[in-house]
Amino acid sequence: MKTIVVLNSKGGVGKSNITRHLAVAAEMENAGAAVLCDTDPQSSLADWWNARPSETPPLAVVGVTEFSSKQPVLASRFHYLFFDTAAADAEQYAEVLRSADLIVIPVVPSPDDVRSLNRLTLPVVKKSGRPFIFVLSKARPGTQLLISTMGALSEHGVVCQTIIQQREGYAKAAYAGSTMLEDEPTGKGAAEIRELWDFVKSRIDEKTNLSKKAKGLLHV
Numbered sequence: 301m302k303t304i305v306v307l308n309s310k311g312g313v314g315k316s317n318i319t320r321h322l323a324v325a326a327e328m329e330n331a332g333a334a335v336l337c338d339t340d341p342q343s344s345l346a347d348w349w350n351a352r353p354s355e356t357p358p359l360a361v362v363g364v365t366e367f368s369s370k371q372p373v374l375a376s377r378f379h380y381l382f383f384d385t386a387a388a389d390a391e392q393y394a395e396v397l398r399s400a401d402l403i404v405i406p407v408v409p410s411p412d413d414v415r416s417l418n419r420l421t422l423p424v425v426k427k428s429g430r431p432f433i434f435v436l437s438k439a440r441p442g443t444q445l446l447i448s449t450m451g452a453l454s455e456h457g458v459v460c461q462t463i464i465q466q467r468e469g470y471a472k473a474a475y476a477g478s479t480m481l482e483d484e485p486t487g488k489g490a491a492e493i494r495e496l497w498d499f500v501k502s503r504i505d506e507k508t509n510l511s512k513k514a515k516g517l518l519h520v
């Protein structure tokens with residue numbers, strides 16, 4: 301099972317929105333069974349899931365401290381786990397981050413958000429030693445703010461070139477328990493989500509192939 305953790309200590313940046321869209325994208329692209337994980341039963345991910353007409357992807361409500369012990373059970377049933385996090389001290393997710401195959405960091409294009417990221421989230425992510433990517437979220441294309449934020453982030457790590465734009469459809473889907481992939485499958489929102497999923501998957505596959513290669517190395 302591959303574990304994708306969506307993290308940013310700042311609130312309202314689109315963590316839950318991206319987590320659920322990635323999970324549904326993985327299922328729709330036939331990548332394998334996906335499960336959502338939420339550490340807070342009162343969070344927006346659980347609200348979305350409760351409103352959802354579809355039974356999949358299932359939601360596992362697991363406490364942060366019990367995650368390591370529950371992970372093998374989930375791994376026996378699912379190919380992908382999408383872990384949503386709360387706007388809180390990132391340090392509390394240190395153990396979860398260490399088991400991540402990829403950490404996805406949604407960032408709203410704004411100098412304040414980049415400063416907060418540098419101060420609160422990035423140090424914990426870097427300490428985990430796990431691969432991570434930045435994803436511009438709730439963004440308006442073509443703005444100077446977007447361009448300068450992408451430039452600033454690229455000094456710290458990989459920036460996904462697909463941006464998640466500010467779209468009313470995401471907010472509507474949040475209420476309906478759906479996704480843009482289901483509501484407007486031929487729309488631009490669905491297309492950007494599919495692109496984001498392809499990028500996430502390619503980053504995970506790349507790391508997996510590299511470590512397989514390393515295992516096959518003969519030291520003579």
Ligand SMILES: Nc1ncnc2c1ncn2[C@@H]1O[C@H](COP(=O)(O)OP(=O)(O)OP(=O)(O)O)[C@@H](O)[C@H]1O
Pocket residue numbers: 310311312313314315316317318344385386387437438439464465466467468470471472474
């Ligand atoms: N790309 C987007 N376009 C428009 N609205 C969005 C987008 N992404 C998220 N939203 C809306 O913005 C609000 C915050 O999004 P979301 O709950 O995903 O953020 P979050 O980072 O998980 O927040 P929290 O830190 O509180 O958990 C929600 O109302 C959501 O529907």
Ligand SMILES: [Mg+2]
Pocket residue numbers: 315316317343344345384385386
């Ligand atoms: Mg959230």
